[in-house]
């Protein structure tokens with residue numbers, strides 16, 4: 588069954604598929620959200636490492652930060668819920684740049700954008716479509732990949748999402764983090780994050796954060812936890828057991844046929860021809876293969 592034939596799970600807003608758990612009214616009212624200057628936004632295209640980044644932020648000691656559920660999850664009462672949080676808020680979202688509330692842009696809130704190789708993202712999302720009851724089912728990898736390449740998946744085209752954010756990559760309130768770099772040198776990425784947030788973390792605390800946010804640790808914690816509606820990071824599920832699948836770089840190789848890989852590369856080259864993020868992702872992919 589294709590996405591379009593299960594309209595109760597997804598709806599289109601401004602040409603992009605969203606979960607019906609994001610109400611149209613909320614999506615249409617995002618600009619009335621009252622951002623605070625010290626808000627932190629954790630932004631990603633789905634399946635790029637959102638939960639990992641959120642866990643890292645939560646584990647920074649004495650930061651005085653409260654992780655909230657995604658800004659686009661729920662109905663219009665969301666803004667009241669966020670207002671009641673007294674501490675500094677870290678707010679996850681999968682919104683593209685255009686849809687980000689205007690007050691977040693005006694107040695130059697800090698924004699961390701995590702990006703991941705789109706081939707691994709597509710494979711991860713394929714499994715999410717299959718396993719997550721909040722997403723339409725998908726019959727085959729080939730059928731899913733077609734939808735992914737057309738941008739006919741939840742949150743739209745990976746390319747459009749990344750490019751909308753890349754325009755702001757060098758803004759002083761924006762930090763780009765690569766999933767592949769977090770995997771290769773976690774402490775390097777963590778140092779970038781803490782420096783960006785202006786929080787001092789010593790070496791032993793860094794090592795502790797690295798241990799507690801490792802894939803195996805997070806996966807086994809998810810298995811022990813019950814679904815906690817107050818600990819929802821992605822607007823597509825509150826079941827953390829659906830999130831921790833393999834947690835590796837390069838799993839795409841087990842799914843793409845040579846032809847699919849060629850088609851993907853052609854589109855990547857066309858869409859990302861002027862993109863520094865695209866160049867970085869290609870370098871990570873080459874160093875992985877080397």
Ligand code: A3P
Pocket residue numbers: 631632633634635636637638639707710711712714800801802803805821830831832833834835838
């Ligand atoms: P896979 O499906 O490839 O395993 P998101 O949090 O944006 O939904 O992304 C989920 C992806 O990030 C999944 O990828 C998941 O396994 C991976 N992931 C989650 N926590 C991770 C961690 N601590 N280390 C590495 N990968 C992690």
